[in-house]
Amino acid sequence: MFTCVGYAAQNASAPLAPITFQRRACGPKDVQIDITYCGVCHSDIHTVRSEWGPSAYPCVPGHEIIGRVAKTGSDVTRFKEGDLVGVGCMVNSCRHCESCEAGLEQYCDALPTWTYNSPDPVAPVEGDHTYGGYSRSIVVDDHFVLRVPENLDPAAAAPLLCAGITTWSPLAHWKVGPGHKVGIVGLGGLGHMAVKFAVALGAEVTLFTTSPSKVEDGKRLGAHRVVISRDAEAMKAEANRFDFILDAVSADHDVNEYLGLLRQDGHMVLVGLPEKPMSVGTFALVGKRRSLAGSAIGGIQETQEMLDFCGKHNITSDIEMIDINQINHAYDRVLRSDVKYRFVIDMASLPATA
Structure with missing residues:
Protein backbone atom coordinates (compact mmCIF):
# COMPACT_ATOMS: atom_id res chain seq x y z
CA MET A 1 0.00 0.00 0.00
CA PHE A 2 0.96 3.62 -0.35
CA THR A 3 -0.58 6.88 0.80
CA CYS A 4 -2.27 9.05 -1.81
CA VAL A 5 -3.60 12.61 -1.65
CA GLY A 6 -6.91 13.54 -3.24
CA TYR A 7 -10.09 15.58 -2.92
CA ALA A 8 -13.18 13.97 -1.41
CA ALA A 9 -16.63 14.60 -0.02
CA GLN A 10 -17.21 13.18 3.45
CA ASN A 11 -20.99 13.11 3.12
CA ALA A 12 -23.73 14.09 0.66
CA SER A 13 -23.85 17.74 1.75
CA ALA A 14 -20.15 18.36 2.39
CA PRO A 15 -17.91 20.29 0.00
CA LEU A 16 -14.96 18.47 -1.50
CA ALA A 17 -11.76 18.92 0.50
CA PRO A 18 -8.25 17.41 0.67
CA ILE A 19 -7.91 13.87 1.99
CA THR A 20 -5.27 11.17 2.31
CA PHE A 21 -6.16 7.54 1.63
CA GLN A 22 -4.51 4.23 0.75
CA ARG A 23 -3.90 2.92 -2.76
CA ARG A 24 -2.93 -0.70 -3.37
CA ALA A 25 0.64 -1.45 -4.37
CA CYS A 26 1.29 -2.08 -8.06
CA GLY A 27 0.70 -5.80 -8.63
CA PRO A 28 1.97 -8.02 -11.47
CA LYS A 29 -0.81 -7.01 -13.91
CA ASP A 30 -1.18 -3.42 -12.69
CA VAL A 31 -0.19 -0.04 -14.03
CA GLN A 32 0.51 2.79 -11.58
CA ILE A 33 -0.29 6.19 -13.09
CA ASP A 34 0.72 9.69 -12.02
CA ILE A 35 -2.43 11.69 -12.78
CA THR A 36 -1.90 14.98 -14.60
CA TYR A 37 -5.48 15.92 -15.57
CA CYS A 38 -8.97 14.82 -14.63
CA GLY A 39 -12.22 15.91 -16.23
CA VAL A 40 -15.29 16.93 -14.25
CA CYS A 41 -18.41 14.98 -15.22
CA HIS A 42 -21.97 15.81 -14.13
CA SER A 43 -22.16 12.26 -12.80
CA ASP A 44 -19.43 13.21 -10.32
CA ILE A 45 -21.88 15.67 -8.78
CA HIS A 46 -24.76 13.18 -8.74
CA THR A 47 -22.54 10.61 -7.01
CA VAL A 48 -20.95 12.97 -4.49
CA ARG A 49 -24.42 14.15 -3.45
CA SER A 50 -25.95 10.63 -3.32
CA GLU A 51 -28.49 11.60 -5.98
CA TRP A 52 -28.29 8.22 -7.70
CA GLY A 53 -28.65 6.26 -4.49
CA PRO A 54 -26.51 6.14 -1.34
CA SER A 55 -22.82 6.73 -2.05
CA ALA A 56 -19.85 5.39 -0.10
CA TYR A 57 -17.85 8.02 1.76
CA PRO A 58 -15.32 9.43 1.65
CA CYS A 59 -16.06 9.79 -2.07
CA VAL A 60 -13.12 10.71 -4.32
CA PRO A 61 -14.74 11.31 -7.75
CA GLY A 62 -13.20 11.44 -11.22
CA HIS A 63 -13.33 9.04 -14.19
CA GLU A 64 -11.84 11.13 -17.01
CA ILE A 65 -8.23 10.48 -16.09
CA ILE A 66 -5.08 11.33 -18.03
CA GLY A 67 -1.58 10.69 -16.75
CA ARG A 68 1.84 9.16 -17.26
CA VAL A 69 2.81 5.62 -16.37
CA ALA A 70 4.92 5.67 -13.21
CA LYS A 71 5.34 1.93 -12.71
CA THR A 72 4.24 -1.35 -14.32
CA GLY A 73 3.80 -4.83 -12.91
CA SER A 74 6.01 -7.73 -13.92
CA ASP A 75 3.37 -9.21 -16.28
CA VAL A 76 2.56 -5.95 -18.08
CA THR A 77 3.89 -5.74 -21.64
CA ARG A 78 1.66 -3.10 -23.30
CA PHE A 79 2.87 -0.11 -21.30
CA LYS A 80 6.13 1.31 -20.04
CA GLU A 81 7.15 4.11 -17.73
CA GLY A 82 6.40 7.54 -19.20
CA ASP A 83 3.60 6.45 -21.57
CA LEU A 84 0.66 8.84 -21.90
CA VAL A 85 -2.39 6.88 -20.78
CA GLY A 86 -6.00 7.28 -19.71
CA VAL A 87 -8.51 5.63 -17.41
CA GLY A 88 -12.25 5.97 -17.94
CA CYS A 89 -15.34 4.91 -16.04
CA MET A 90 -14.32 1.29 -15.32
CA VAL A 91 -11.33 -0.32 -13.64
CA ASN A 92 -12.48 -3.96 -13.66
CA SER A 93 -15.25 -6.40 -14.62
CA CYS A 94 -15.96 -10.11 -14.27
CA ARG A 95 -14.16 -10.82 -17.62
CA HIS A 96 -16.16 -14.01 -18.34
CA CYS A 97 -19.82 -13.10 -18.90
CA GLU A 98 -21.19 -12.81 -22.43
CA SER A 99 -20.84 -9.01 -22.45
CA CYS A 100 -17.26 -9.03 -21.17
CA GLU A 101 -16.21 -11.70 -23.65
CA ALA A 102 -17.69 -9.54 -26.42
CA GLY A 103 -15.58 -6.58 -25.31
CA LEU A 104 -18.58 -4.80 -23.81
CA GLU A 105 -17.37 -4.59 -20.23
CA GLN A 106 -19.70 -1.67 -19.52
CA TYR A 107 -22.60 -4.14 -19.66
CA CYS A 108 -20.95 -6.76 -17.42
CA ASP A 109 -23.60 -9.06 -15.92
CA ALA A 110 -21.98 -8.71 -12.50
CA LEU A 111 -21.63 -4.94 -13.02
CA PRO A 112 -18.26 -3.37 -13.72
CA THR A 113 -16.04 -2.10 -10.95
CA TRP A 114 -16.50 1.61 -11.50
CA THR A 115 -13.52 3.91 -11.16
CA TYR A 116 -14.93 5.43 -7.99
CA ASN A 117 -17.64 4.67 -5.42
CA SER A 118 -17.75 0.98 -6.35
CA PRO A 119 -17.10 -2.07 -4.14
CA ASP A 120 -13.46 -2.91 -4.76
CA PRO A 121 -12.45 -6.59 -4.61
CA VAL A 122 -8.75 -5.67 -4.74
CA ALA A 123 -8.82 -2.73 -2.32
CA PRO A 124 -5.84 -2.47 0.04
CA VAL A 125 -8.32 -2.37 2.92
CA GLU A 126 -10.86 -5.21 2.83
CA GLY A 127 -14.40 -4.03 2.12
CA ASP A 128 -13.29 -0.63 0.87
CA HIS A 129 -14.54 1.08 -2.29
CA THR A 130 -12.78 2.57 -5.29
CA TYR A 131 -11.36 6.09 -5.31
CA GLY A 132 -11.26 8.12 -8.50
CA GLY A 133 -9.12 10.59 -10.39
CA TYR A 134 -9.33 13.69 -8.20
CA SER A 135 -6.06 12.39 -6.77
CA ARG A 136 -2.33 12.24 -7.30
CA SER A 137 -2.14 8.69 -8.62
CA ILE A 138 -4.13 5.55 -9.36
CA VAL A 139 -3.36 1.84 -9.76
CA VAL A 140 -5.35 0.01 -12.44
CA ASP A 141 -5.35 -3.45 -14.02
CA ASP A 142 -3.60 -3.02 -17.37
CA HIS A 143 -6.65 -4.30 -19.31
CA PHE A 144 -8.49 -1.12 -18.31
CA VAL A 145 -5.66 1.29 -19.14
CA LEU A 146 -5.91 3.11 -22.47
CA ARG A 147 -3.18 4.51 -24.67
CA VAL A 148 -3.64 8.21 -25.45
CA PRO A 149 -2.18 9.56 -28.73
CA GLU A 150 0.74 11.85 -27.99
CA ASN A 151 -0.37 14.43 -30.56
CA LEU A 152 -3.47 15.28 -28.53
CA ASP A 153 -3.54 18.01 -25.88
CA PRO A 154 -3.63 15.77 -22.78
CA ALA A 155 -5.85 18.13 -20.77
CA ALA A 156 -8.41 18.42 -23.58
CA ALA A 157 -8.24 14.64 -24.10
CA ALA A 158 -9.41 13.89 -20.54
CA PRO A 159 -13.16 14.24 -21.28
CA LEU A 160 -12.81 11.74 -24.12
CA LEU A 161 -12.72 9.03 -21.43
CA CYS A 162 -16.40 9.63 -20.60
CA ALA A 163 -18.10 12.35 -22.67
CA SER A 295 -26.39 3.47 -24.75
CA ALA A 296 -23.83 3.54 -21.93
CA ILE A 297 -20.17 4.55 -22.40
CA GLY A 298 -18.24 1.88 -24.36
CA GLY A 299 -16.04 -1.17 -23.93
CA ILE A 300 -12.28 -0.96 -23.58
CA GLN A 301 -11.51 -1.94 -27.19
CA GLU A 302 -14.12 0.51 -28.46
CA THR A 303 -12.71 3.28 -26.25
CA GLN A 304 -9.23 2.66 -27.64
CA GLU A 305 -10.62 2.82 -31.17
CA MET A 306 -12.25 6.15 -30.29
CA LEU A 307 -8.96 7.54 -28.93
CA ASP A 308 -7.10 6.39 -32.04
CA PHE A 309 -9.75 8.08 -34.22
CA CYS A 310 -9.32 11.26 -32.18
CA GLY A 311 -5.56 11.10 -32.67
CA LYS A 312 -6.00 10.72 -36.43
CA HIS A 313 -8.52 13.57 -36.70
CA ASN A 314 -7.10 15.74 -33.88
CA ILE A 315 -10.37 15.70 -31.94
CA THR A 316 -10.48 16.78 -28.29
CA SER A 317 -13.00 18.36 -25.97
CA ASP A 318 -13.53 22.11 -25.53
CA ILE A 319 -12.41 22.67 -21.94
CA GLU A 320 -11.91 25.18 -19.19
CA MET A 321 -8.96 24.37 -16.94
CA ILE A 322 -9.31 24.79 -13.19
CA ASP A 323 -7.19 24.24 -10.09
CA ILE A 324 -8.42 21.61 -7.66
CA ASN A 325 -9.33 24.23 -5.04
CA GLN A 326 -11.92 25.60 -7.50
CA ILE A 327 -13.81 22.32 -7.71
CA ASN A 328 -16.78 23.24 -5.51
CA HIS A 329 -17.34 26.45 -7.46
CA ALA A 330 -17.00 24.45 -10.69
CA TYR A 331 -19.76 22.09 -9.50
CA ASP A 332 -22.05 25.08 -8.99
CA ARG A 333 -21.26 26.29 -12.50
CA VAL A 334 -21.93 22.86 -14.02
CA LEU A 335 -25.38 22.92 -12.46
CA ARG A 336 -25.96 26.32 -14.09
CA SER A 337 -24.68 25.01 -17.46
CA ASP A 338 -21.99 27.67 -17.20
CA VAL A 339 -19.12 25.89 -18.92
CA LYS A 340 -18.08 25.36 -22.55
CA TYR A 341 -18.01 22.46 -22.45
CA ARG A 342 -16.08 20.54 -19.82
CA PHE A 343 -14.05 21.48 -16.75
CA VAL A 344 -10.69 19.76 -16.44
CA ILE A 345 -8.65 19.81 -13.23
CA ASP A 346 -4.93 20.50 -13.44
CA MET A 347 -3.75 17.94 -10.90
CA ALA A 348 -0.45 19.79 -10.46
CA SER A 349 -2.56 22.10 -8.27
CA LEU A 350 -3.25 19.30 -5.79
CA PRO A 351 -1.59 20.04 -2.43
CA ALA A 352 1.34 17.87 -1.39
CA THR A 353 -0.45 16.88 1.81
CA ALA A 354 -4.06 16.95 2.98
Whole structure:
Protein backbone atom coordinates (compact mmCIF):
# COMPACT_ATOMS: atom_id res chain seq x y z
CA MET A 1 0.00 0.00 0.00
CA PHE A 2 0.96 3.62 -0.35
CA THR A 3 -0.58 6.88 0.80
CA CYS A 4 -2.27 9.05 -1.81
CA VAL A 5 -3.60 12.61 -1.65
CA GLY A 6 -6.91 13.54 -3.24
CA TYR A 7 -10.09 15.58 -2.92
CA ALA A 8 -13.18 13.97 -1.41
CA ALA A 9 -16.63 14.60 -0.02
CA GLN A 10 -17.21 13.18 3.45
CA ASN A 11 -20.99 13.11 3.12
CA ALA A 12 -23.73 14.09 0.66
CA SER A 13 -23.85 17.74 1.75
CA ALA A 14 -20.15 18.36 2.39
CA PRO A 15 -17.91 20.29 0.00
CA LEU A 16 -14.96 18.47 -1.50
CA ALA A 17 -11.76 18.92 0.50
CA PRO A 18 -8.25 17.41 0.67
CA ILE A 19 -7.91 13.87 1.99
CA THR A 20 -5.27 11.17 2.31
CA PHE A 21 -6.16 7.54 1.63
CA GLN A 22 -4.51 4.23 0.75
CA ARG A 23 -3.90 2.92 -2.76
CA ARG A 24 -2.93 -0.70 -3.37
CA ALA A 25 0.64 -1.45 -4.37
CA CYS A 26 1.29 -2.08 -8.06
CA GLY A 27 0.70 -5.80 -8.63
CA PRO A 28 1.97 -8.02 -11.47
CA LYS A 29 -0.81 -7.01 -13.91
CA ASP A 30 -1.18 -3.42 -12.69
CA VAL A 31 -0.19 -0.04 -14.03
CA GLN A 32 0.51 2.79 -11.58
CA ILE A 33 -0.29 6.19 -13.09
CA ASP A 34 0.72 9.69 -12.02
CA ILE A 35 -2.43 11.69 -12.78
CA THR A 36 -1.90 14.98 -14.60
CA TYR A 37 -5.48 15.92 -15.57
CA CYS A 38 -8.97 14.82 -14.63
CA GLY A 39 -12.22 15.91 -16.23
CA VAL A 40 -15.29 16.93 -14.25
CA CYS A 41 -18.41 14.98 -15.22
CA HIS A 42 -21.97 15.81 -14.13
CA SER A 43 -22.16 12.26 -12.80
CA ASP A 44 -19.43 13.21 -10.32
CA ILE A 45 -21.88 15.67 -8.78
CA HIS A 46 -24.76 13.18 -8.74
CA THR A 47 -22.54 10.61 -7.01
CA VAL A 48 -20.95 12.97 -4.49
CA ARG A 49 -24.42 14.15 -3.45
CA SER A 50 -25.95 10.63 -3.32
CA GLU A 51 -28.49 11.60 -5.98
CA TRP A 52 -28.29 8.22 -7.70
CA GLY A 53 -28.65 6.26 -4.49
CA PRO A 54 -26.51 6.14 -1.34
CA SER A 55 -22.82 6.73 -2.05
CA ALA A 56 -19.85 5.39 -0.10
CA TYR A 57 -17.85 8.02 1.76
CA PRO A 58 -15.32 9.43 1.65
CA CYS A 59 -16.06 9.79 -2.07
CA VAL A 60 -13.12 10.71 -4.32
CA PRO A 61 -14.74 11.31 -7.75
CA GLY A 62 -13.20 11.44 -11.22
CA HIS A 63 -13.33 9.04 -14.19
CA GLU A 64 -11.84 11.13 -17.01
CA ILE A 65 -8.23 10.48 -16.09
CA ILE A 66 -5.08 11.33 -18.03
CA GLY A 67 -1.58 10.69 -16.75
CA ARG A 68 1.84 9.16 -17.26
CA VAL A 69 2.81 5.62 -16.37
CA ALA A 70 4.92 5.67 -13.21
CA LYS A 71 5.34 1.93 -12.71
CA THR A 72 4.24 -1.35 -14.32
CA GLY A 73 3.80 -4.83 -12.91
CA SER A 74 6.01 -7.73 -13.92
CA ASP A 75 3.37 -9.21 -16.28
CA VAL A 76 2.56 -5.95 -18.08
CA THR A 77 3.89 -5.74 -21.64
CA ARG A 78 1.66 -3.10 -23.30
CA PHE A 79 2.87 -0.11 -21.30
CA LYS A 80 6.13 1.31 -20.04
CA GLU A 81 7.15 4.11 -17.73
CA GLY A 82 6.40 7.54 -19.20
CA ASP A 83 3.60 6.45 -21.57
CA LEU A 84 0.66 8.84 -21.90
CA VAL A 85 -2.39 6.88 -20.78
CA GLY A 86 -6.00 7.28 -19.71
CA VAL A 87 -8.51 5.63 -17.41
CA GLY A 88 -12.25 5.97 -17.94
CA CYS A 89 -15.34 4.91 -16.04
CA MET A 90 -14.32 1.29 -15.32
CA VAL A 91 -11.33 -0.32 -13.64
CA ASN A 92 -12.48 -3.96 -13.66
CA SER A 93 -15.25 -6.40 -14.62
CA CYS A 94 -15.96 -10.11 -14.27
CA ARG A 95 -14.16 -10.82 -17.62
CA HIS A 96 -16.16 -14.01 -18.34
CA CYS A 97 -19.82 -13.10 -18.90
CA GLU A 98 -21.19 -12.81 -22.43
CA SER A 99 -20.84 -9.01 -22.45
CA CYS A 100 -17.26 -9.03 -21.17
CA GLU A 101 -16.21 -11.70 -23.65
CA ALA A 102 -17.69 -9.54 -26.42
CA GLY A 103 -15.58 -6.58 -25.31
CA LEU A 104 -18.58 -4.80 -23.81
CA GLU A 105 -17.37 -4.59 -20.23
CA GLN A 106 -19.70 -1.67 -19.52
CA TYR A 107 -22.60 -4.14 -19.66
CA CYS A 108 -20.95 -6.76 -17.42
CA ASP A 109 -23.60 -9.06 -15.92
CA ALA A 110 -21.98 -8.71 -12.50
CA LEU A 111 -21.63 -4.94 -13.02
CA PRO A 112 -18.26 -3.37 -13.72
CA THR A 113 -16.04 -2.10 -10.95
CA TRP A 114 -16.50 1.61 -11.50
CA THR A 115 -13.52 3.91 -11.16
CA TYR A 116 -14.93 5.43 -7.99
CA ASN A 117 -17.64 4.67 -5.42
CA SER A 118 -17.75 0.98 -6.35
CA PRO A 119 -17.10 -2.07 -4.14
CA ASP A 120 -13.46 -2.91 -4.76
CA PRO A 121 -12.45 -6.59 -4.61
CA VAL A 122 -8.75 -5.67 -4.74
CA ALA A 123 -8.82 -2.73 -2.32
CA PRO A 124 -5.84 -2.47 0.04
CA VAL A 125 -8.32 -2.37 2.92
CA GLU A 126 -10.86 -5.21 2.83
CA GLY A 127 -14.40 -4.03 2.12
CA ASP A 128 -13.29 -0.63 0.87
CA HIS A 129 -14.54 1.08 -2.29
CA THR A 130 -12.78 2.57 -5.29
CA TYR A 131 -11.36 6.09 -5.31
CA GLY A 132 -11.26 8.12 -8.50
CA GLY A 133 -9.12 10.59 -10.39
CA TYR A 134 -9.33 13.69 -8.20
CA SER A 135 -6.06 12.39 -6.77
CA ARG A 136 -2.33 12.24 -7.30
CA SER A 137 -2.14 8.69 -8.62
CA ILE A 138 -4.13 5.55 -9.36
CA VAL A 139 -3.36 1.84 -9.76
CA VAL A 140 -5.35 0.01 -12.44
CA ASP A 141 -5.35 -3.45 -14.02
CA ASP A 142 -3.60 -3.02 -17.37
CA HIS A 143 -6.65 -4.30 -19.31
CA PHE A 144 -8.49 -1.12 -18.31
CA VAL A 145 -5.66 1.29 -19.14
CA LEU A 146 -5.91 3.11 -22.47
CA ARG A 147 -3.18 4.51 -24.67
CA VAL A 148 -3.64 8.21 -25.45
CA PRO A 149 -2.18 9.56 -28.73
CA GLU A 150 0.74 11.85 -27.99
CA ASN A 151 -0.37 14.43 -30.56
CA LEU A 152 -3.47 15.28 -28.53
CA ASP A 153 -3.54 18.01 -25.88
CA PRO A 154 -3.63 15.77 -22.78
CA ALA A 155 -5.85 18.13 -20.77
CA ALA A 156 -8.41 18.42 -23.58
CA ALA A 157 -8.24 14.64 -24.10
CA ALA A 158 -9.41 13.89 -20.54
CA PRO A 159 -13.16 14.24 -21.28
CA LEU A 160 -12.81 11.74 -24.12
CA LEU A 161 -12.72 9.03 -21.43
CA CYS A 162 -16.40 9.63 -20.60
CA ALA A 163 -18.10 12.35 -22.67
CA GLY A 164 -16.19 11.17 -25.72
CA ILE A 165 -16.85 7.44 -25.51
CA THR A 166 -20.46 7.97 -24.38
CA THR A 167 -21.24 9.68 -27.68
CA TRP A 168 -18.84 7.71 -29.89
CA SER A 169 -20.22 4.28 -28.89
CA PRO A 170 -23.76 4.70 -30.30
CA LEU A 171 -22.48 6.43 -33.42
CA ALA A 172 -20.14 3.50 -34.03
CA HIS A 173 -22.66 0.81 -33.07
CA TRP A 174 -25.31 2.16 -35.46
CA LYS A 175 -22.61 2.68 -38.11
CA VAL A 176 -23.18 6.39 -38.67
CA GLY A 177 -21.24 7.63 -41.68
CA PRO A 178 -21.35 9.35 -45.07
CA GLY A 179 -24.83 9.81 -46.49
CA HIS A 180 -26.54 9.74 -43.09
CA LYS A 181 -28.58 12.65 -41.80
CA VAL A 182 -27.88 12.88 -38.07
CA GLY A 183 -29.52 15.00 -35.40
CA ILE A 184 -27.79 15.87 -32.12
CA VAL A 185 -30.06 17.02 -29.30
CA GLY A 186 -28.39 19.36 -26.81
CA LEU A 187 -25.08 21.19 -26.85
CA GLY A 188 -23.26 20.47 -23.61
CA GLY A 189 -20.40 18.23 -22.52
CA LEU A 190 -21.87 15.25 -24.37
CA GLY A 191 -23.53 17.07 -27.26
CA HIS A 192 -20.48 19.03 -28.34
CA MET A 193 -18.48 15.80 -28.63
CA ALA A 194 -21.33 14.15 -30.57
CA VAL A 195 -21.30 16.98 -33.10
CA LYS A 196 -17.53 16.68 -33.58
CA PHE A 197 -17.65 12.91 -34.01
CA ALA A 198 -20.67 12.81 -36.35
CA VAL A 199 -19.10 15.44 -38.60
CA ALA A 200 -15.75 13.63 -38.64
CA LEU A 201 -17.56 10.39 -39.55
CA GLY A 202 -18.94 12.10 -42.65
CA ALA A 203 -22.59 12.58 -41.69
CA GLU A 204 -24.74 15.61 -42.39
CA VAL A 205 -25.24 16.97 -38.87
CA THR A 206 -28.10 19.06 -37.49
CA LEU A 207 -27.89 20.38 -33.93
CA PHE A 208 -31.08 20.86 -31.92
CA THR A 209 -30.84 23.35 -29.07
CA THR A 210 -33.24 25.37 -26.97
CA SER A 211 -30.75 28.26 -26.82
CA PRO A 212 -30.41 30.76 -29.70
CA SER A 213 -27.09 31.78 -28.11
CA LYS A 214 -25.66 28.37 -29.07
CA VAL A 215 -26.37 28.63 -32.80
CA GLU A 216 -22.99 30.07 -33.74
CA ASP A 217 -21.13 27.76 -31.38
CA GLY A 218 -22.85 24.76 -32.92
CA LYS A 219 -21.69 25.87 -36.36
CA ARG A 220 -18.17 26.51 -35.04
CA LEU A 221 -18.06 22.92 -33.82
CA GLY A 222 -19.00 21.69 -37.30
CA ALA A 223 -22.80 21.33 -37.34
CA HIS A 224 -24.13 21.92 -40.83
CA ARG A 225 -27.47 23.17 -39.56
CA VAL A 226 -28.85 24.37 -36.20
CA VAL A 227 -32.53 24.21 -35.27
CA ILE A 228 -34.06 25.97 -32.27
CA SER A 229 -36.21 23.23 -30.78
CA ARG A 230 -38.60 25.67 -29.11
CA ASP A 231 -39.67 26.89 -32.56
CA ALA A 232 -42.66 24.69 -33.38
CA GLU A 233 -42.68 25.55 -37.08
CA ALA A 234 -38.96 24.89 -37.42
CA MET A 235 -39.40 21.50 -35.77
CA LYS A 236 -42.38 20.63 -37.98
CA ALA A 237 -40.23 21.28 -41.05
CA GLU A 238 -37.78 18.57 -39.90
CA ALA A 239 -40.35 15.73 -39.86
CA ASN A 240 -39.29 12.37 -41.35
CA ARG A 241 -35.81 13.67 -42.16
CA PHE A 242 -33.25 11.89 -39.98
CA ASP A 243 -31.62 8.48 -40.12
CA PHE A 244 -30.26 8.78 -36.60
CA ILE A 245 -30.80 11.11 -33.65
CA LEU A 246 -28.54 11.16 -30.59
CA ASP A 247 -30.22 12.69 -27.54
CA ALA A 248 -27.56 14.04 -25.16
CA VAL A 249 -29.87 15.97 -22.82
CA SER A 250 -29.97 15.08 -19.13
CA ALA A 251 -32.67 17.59 -18.19
CA ASP A 252 -36.31 16.55 -18.31
CA HIS A 253 -37.65 16.97 -21.86
CA ASP A 254 -40.14 15.49 -24.31
CA VAL A 255 -38.53 12.87 -26.54
CA ASN A 256 -41.69 12.47 -28.59
CA GLU A 257 -41.10 15.69 -30.49
CA TYR A 258 -37.86 14.18 -31.82
CA LEU A 259 -39.18 10.70 -32.64
CA GLY A 260 -41.37 12.26 -35.32
CA LEU A 261 -38.25 13.65 -37.01
CA LEU A 262 -36.94 10.17 -37.82
CA ARG A 263 -37.35 8.55 -41.20
CA GLN A 264 -38.84 5.09 -41.52
CA ASP A 265 -36.53 2.65 -39.72
CA GLY A 266 -34.66 5.54 -38.11
CA HIS A 267 -33.02 5.23 -34.70
CA MET A 268 -33.05 7.56 -31.73
CA VAL A 269 -30.56 6.83 -28.95
CA LEU A 270 -30.51 8.29 -25.47
CA VAL A 271 -27.21 8.95 -23.71
CA GLY A 272 -28.38 11.62 -21.27
CA LEU A 273 -29.84 10.61 -17.91
CA PRO A 274 -32.89 12.71 -17.01
CA GLU A 275 -33.96 12.45 -13.40
CA LYS A 276 -37.62 11.60 -14.10
CA PRO A 277 -39.03 8.69 -16.16
CA MET A 278 -39.98 9.55 -19.74
CA SER A 279 -43.38 9.13 -21.38
CA VAL A 280 -43.08 7.71 -24.90
CA GLY A 281 -45.93 7.69 -27.39
CA THR A 282 -46.02 4.34 -29.17
CA PHE A 283 -47.70 5.67 -32.34
CA ALA A 284 -44.55 7.61 -33.27
CA LEU A 285 -42.56 4.36 -33.07
CA VAL A 286 -45.03 1.96 -34.64
CA GLY A 287 -46.12 4.21 -37.49
CA LYS A 288 -42.69 4.34 -39.15
CA ARG A 289 -40.97 1.31 -37.54
CA ARG A 290 -38.72 3.70 -35.67
CA SER A 291 -36.65 2.55 -32.71
CA LEU A 292 -35.74 4.19 -29.39
CA ALA A 293 -32.69 2.88 -27.56
CA GLY A 294 -30.16 3.78 -24.91
CA SER A 295 -26.39 3.47 -24.75
CA ALA A 296 -23.83 3.54 -21.93
CA ILE A 297 -20.17 4.55 -22.40
CA GLY A 298 -18.24 1.88 -24.36
CA GLY A 299 -16.04 -1.17 -23.93
CA ILE A 300 -12.28 -0.96 -23.58
CA GLN A 301 -11.51 -1.94 -27.19
CA GLU A 302 -14.12 0.51 -28.46
CA THR A 303 -12.71 3.28 -26.25
CA GLN A 304 -9.23 2.66 -27.64
CA GLU A 305 -10.62 2.82 -31.17
CA MET A 306 -12.25 6.15 -30.29
CA LEU A 307 -8.96 7.54 -28.93
CA ASP A 308 -7.10 6.39 -32.04
CA PHE A 309 -9.75 8.08 -34.22
CA CYS A 310 -9.32 11.26 -32.18
CA GLY A 311 -5.56 11.10 -32.67
CA LYS A 312 -6.00 10.72 -36.43
CA HIS A 313 -8.52 13.57 -36.70
CA ASN A 314 -7.10 15.74 -33.88
CA ILE A 315 -10.37 15.70 -31.94
CA THR A 316 -10.48 16.78 -28.29
CA SER A 317 -13.00 18.36 -25.97
CA ASP A 318 -13.53 22.11 -25.53
CA ILE A 319 -12.41 22.67 -21.94
CA GLU A 320 -11.91 25.18 -19.19
CA MET A 321 -8.96 24.37 -16.94
CA ILE A 322 -9.31 24.79 -13.19
CA ASP A 323 -7.19 24.24 -10.09
CA ILE A 324 -8.42 21.61 -7.66
CA ASN A 325 -9.33 24.23 -5.04
CA GLN A 326 -11.92 25.60 -7.50
CA ILE A 327 -13.81 22.32 -7.71
CA ASN A 328 -16.78 23.24 -5.51
CA HIS A 329 -17.34 26.45 -7.46
CA ALA A 330 -17.00 24.45 -10.69
CA TYR A 331 -19.76 22.09 -9.50
CA ASP A 332 -22.05 25.08 -8.99
CA ARG A 333 -21.26 26.29 -12.50
CA VAL A 334 -21.93 22.86 -14.02
CA LEU A 335 -25.38 22.92 -12.46
CA ARG A 336 -25.96 26.32 -14.09
CA SER A 337 -24.68 25.01 -17.46
CA ASP A 338 -21.99 27.67 -17.20
CA VAL A 339 -19.12 25.89 -18.92
CA LYS A 340 -18.08 25.36 -22.55
CA TYR A 341 -18.01 22.46 -22.45
CA ARG A 342 -16.08 20.54 -19.82
CA PHE A 343 -14.05 21.48 -16.75
CA VAL A 344 -10.69 19.76 -16.44
CA ILE A 345 -8.65 19.81 -13.23
CA ASP A 346 -4.93 20.50 -13.44
CA MET A 347 -3.75 17.94 -10.90
CA ALA A 348 -0.45 19.79 -10.46
CA SER A 349 -2.56 22.10 -8.27
CA LEU A 350 -3.25 19.30 -5.79
CA PRO A 351 -1.59 20.04 -2.43
CA ALA A 352 1.34 17.87 -1.39
CA THR A 353 -0.45 16.88 1.81
CA ALA A 354 -4.06 16.95 2.98
